[in-house]
Amino acid sequence: MIEIVHENSIPVSFGDCDPAGIVYYPNHFRWFDATFHALLYRYGGGHAAICDGLGSIGLGLIDVGATFRSPAANGDRLDLVVRIVEWNARTFRLAYRGVIGERLVVEGFELRGVFIREGEGLRAGAVAPLRAVIEAGAGRARS
């Protein structure tokens, strides 16, 4: 499997934190999502270009989880790595790992699909065309 990985360095700010002085947890998911979108720019020209090519409205979320190992606060720099760890028929899986220096802060995952509009609802389309786009981008990056 071709390695698809991206690292994002996030400056944690005052406004990201709650009255206990540590990161308000939904912000960790904003950073997951932003890191995934940065990966899409790196390997495929960004979400809009990829979705136009696939006839998709978005590489949307099906399932997500995270475990918090230690707190992050104002002034910290969170180094967050995303990796595509599974390509399935109708889903793909991303693994996340965020550290501050050597200290582990958060581990998590997202299971996403290639959402296609169908009537009023959405369905998960085939993932193979997305994989082809991303792996072609990885090939160009190496050569």
Next chain:
Amino acid sequence: MIEIVHENSIPVSFGDCDPAGIVYYPNHFRWFDATFHALLYRYGGGHAAICDGLGSIGLGLIDVGATFRSPAANGDRLDLVVRIVEWNARTFRLAYRGVIGERLVVEGFELRGVFIREGEGLRAGAVAPLRAVIEAGAGRARS
């Protein structure tokens, strides 16, 4: 086990949605968290009063997850129910279920602890005193 449950009705707005026109997923966790805090007001006078009583800096998150079943968009009303489903020695578990009308939108959970400051770090304190506060509140509500 005494039932501890709270329902929150959330008006989904334009700004909660992303360029695909559906809810940007970290907002679902903002709503989980807000519903938990509303439960704390109902059963224990709110987070600040409870934490002061317990010597805790916060009823913080250890583990979280969610599964998205169908999209939510601007103008929808999301009815979100939280329930305390486990009281453990050092953690407690909340289950969430959000619907729009009859349609299931999201299911999830949070595993939280009673965080105590210890030097530079945090540790998870005993949960029994929190349980006593919340169940006493449930008793008062029924009587």
Next chain:
Amino acid sequence: MIEIVHENSIPVSFGDCDPAGIVYYPNHFRWFDATFHALLYRYGGGHAAICDGLGSIGLGLIDVGATFRSPAANGDRLDLVVRIVEWNARTFRLAYRGVIGERLVVEGFELRGVFIREGEGLRAGAVAPLRAVIEAGAGRARS
């Protein structure tokens, strides 16, 4: 001028607040925007229906300001009123006023336009068709 007004009651939660324990100020603008969008539902069937009718991509922001008179915190209920106070050729102006009980918390305004896509950019289209839609909605509400 026909009165166009809407009131929104916002439960302020823990996660809306910063390490000083008071509302992180960008959230006040989330609430301004959500209250405006609720007004659009009341008077015109919502942003999407209105914009479809006008050939607009959005009733976007041109200018905004707010003055903070006293703090809001977890557990407060912020009653926020929006009012359309000016209809101009290419802009319209909204006034906001938020109170907790009798106490004034925030006053502000937004100047918005009816944005039309033009090539790569945006331009502010005529406001008269929007005014007609909203005032017709006000007429139906009264009758």
Next chain:
Amino acid sequence: MIEIVHENSIPVSFGDCDPAGIVYYPNHFRWFDATFHALLYRYGGGHAAICDGLGSIGLGLIDVGATFRSPAANGDRLDLVVRIVEWNARTFRLAYRGVIGERLVVEGFELRGVFIREGEGLRAGAVAPLRAVIEAGAGRARS
């Protein structure tokens, strides 16, 4: 007057944007605030250290405004500059200017105070001690 200035480069992501595909405007204020807090690290060791030294709960907001000149979207890099432009007795004023490449996106300001807790409320304390801390930081940076 000693120049106090800081520049922040912000990667605009998918989740920062609304269904019209452009930045949901409260995020511009998140970026204003984050850029101010980065300035505090540069010149004074960060908000917490400064406030501890001043006996303040926070360098809070009194008045804010912004004008939007052109849109920002997913994949853009917003270069945002903050500058302290006025030191008054009980307030200080920050000016913001954000560009994408050569294109002007946003201009704005914040009027802030050194908030001191007083009974149940807050009052704006003297600004001179804050100015001394920040200007001493600027002196160290130059020498």
